[in-house]
Amino acid sequence: MAAGGGRLDGKVAIITGSGQGIGLGYAKRFLEEGAKVVVAELDEARGKAGMDAIKGLGEAIYVRTDIADPESGEACVKAAADAFGTIDILINNAALYHDIDNTDVSYEYLQKVTSVNQHGAWLMGRAVAPYMVKQNWGRIVNQSSGAAYSYMFPPMEFTGLGNYSYSITKWGVVGLTKFMAAQLGQYGITVNCIAPGITMTEATKKVVPEMFLDGMTGMTAMKQRLEPEDLAGAAVFFASDDGKFCTGQTLVIDGGLAMPA
Numbered sequence: 045m046a047a048g049g050g051r052l053d054g055k056v057a058i059i060t061g062s063g064q065g066i067g068l069g070y071a072k073r074f075l076e077e078g079a080k081v082v083v084a085e086l087d088e089a090r091g092k093a094g095m096d097a098i099k100g101l102g103e104a105i106y107v108r109t110d111i112a113d114p115e116s117g118e119a120c121v122k123a124a125a126d127a128f129g130t131i132d133i134l135i136n137n138a139a140l141y142h143d144i145d146n147t148d149v150s151y152e153y154l155q156k157v158t159s160v161n162q163h164g165a166w167l168m169g170r171a172v173a174p175y176m177v178k179q180n181w182g183r184i185v186n187q188s189s190g191a192a193y194s195y196m197f198p199p200m201e202f203t204g205l206g207n208y209s210y211s212i213t214k215w216g217v218v219g220l221t222k223f224m225a226a227q228l229g230q231y232g233i234t235v236n237c238i239a240p241g242i243t244m245t246e247a248t249k250k251v252v253p254e255m256f257l258d259g260m261t262g263m264t265a266m267k268q269r270l271e272p273e274d275l276a277g278a279a280v281f282f283a284s285d286d287g288k289f290c291t292g293q294t295l296v297i298d299g300g301l302a303m304p305a
């Protein structure tokens with residue numbers, strides 16, 4: 045049994061965008077729970093740094109992957125199956141977040157963000173589904189954001205319609221989760237979603253001003269900042285047999301801010 049609770053013993057998990065940040069936190073915890081992990085990351089330097097950070101925790105491979113490119117996603121899934129035999133779990137964590145530009149109101153930019161944050165999750169889901177259907181067992185966890193529920197953020201600084209690409213793609217991921225869950229449930233596959241509040245990753249430190257972090261934290265019930273490891277237990281629940289009858293759900297983990305029904 046692995047160092048953790050062994051709740052994912054022997055399961056094969058593809059975790060997208062796991063070279064750093066929240067995805068890396070998931071990778072660490074999944075290895076501790078006995079899973080074999082595929083670090084599916086676009087940025088090679090991050091992929092390698094992520095692999096260094098999880099060294100010794102269990103079986104893991106790095107596969108350079110662009111989730112917005114259908115061929116790259118399919119190749120990642122094939123490489124995972126070749127290495128470990130099948131795919132049991134997909135964590136759709138990768139997104140354009142660290143370099144998001146809320147001032148770009150071009151249509152091209154909206155398409156770019158959508159192609160990664162929303163279409164990328166669908167493409168990866170399509171790629172893993174045949175393996176999960178065949179074994180009548182699978183777990184997909186999509187990553188949304190508290191931004192999906194924050195309609196007044198970012199501040200309305202445009203005279204016309206602003207750019208909400210990040211927020212609307214994250215809201216789209218909540219809906220995608222329900223459609224995927226409805227279709228895949230009959231094959232023993234659950235699909236759920238985690239919507240984190242502001243979490244203290246390198247990306248957040250770059251994107252969110254320190255003053256804003258304090259303000260947002262002050263508005264939460266818990267009055268404390270979230271770290272990546274604070275999210276990992278929920279991902280393990282969704283990915284394990286404990287979550288067998290939980291599907292189509294979005295769990296907001298933000299210390300008590302949005303509290304949607």
Ligand SMILES: NC(=O)c1ccc[n+]([C@@H]2O[C@H](COP(=O)([O-])OP(=O)(O)OC[C@H]3O[C@@H](n4cnc5c(N)ncnc54)[C@H](O)[C@@H]3O)[C@@H](O)[C@H]2O)c1
Nearest residue numbers: 061065066086110111137138139141142189242243245247
């Ligand atoms: N940190 C937060 O406060 C926060 C809050 C809510 C939701 N989220 C979401 O959690 C996830 C991780 O956030 P993070 O803070 O770790 O951000 P991050 O930017 O550090 O991590 C995202 C990772 O995805 C990778 N990536 C980007 N495009 C990719 C692509 N096309 N194919 C494969 N990999 C790609 C990046 O290289 C990066 O390593 C994202 O989906 C983000 O939107 C973050």
